[in-house]
Amino acid sequence: MKKIFAQFAQDESGATAIEYGLIAALISVALIAAATLVGGNLGTLFTNIAGRLNVTVPAA
Secondary structure (H helix, E strand, C coil): CHHHHHHHHHCCHHHHHHHHHHHHHHHHHHHHHHHHHHHHHHHHHHHHHHHHCCCCCCCC
16 A cells, blocks of 8 residues: 555656646736736727817718
């Protein structure tokens, strides 16, 4: 039984997959945060631009 537990404790084949999963999760959280920040700033920018435009559309 000790031999089986020792082999299991030394087996690191699944550790790499877990590490890659954690890295992928961290990158996705950073991308979501950046997209949210940039998206909000772009929305504000376009709202300001639209407010400054004085475009009159002729009646059809």
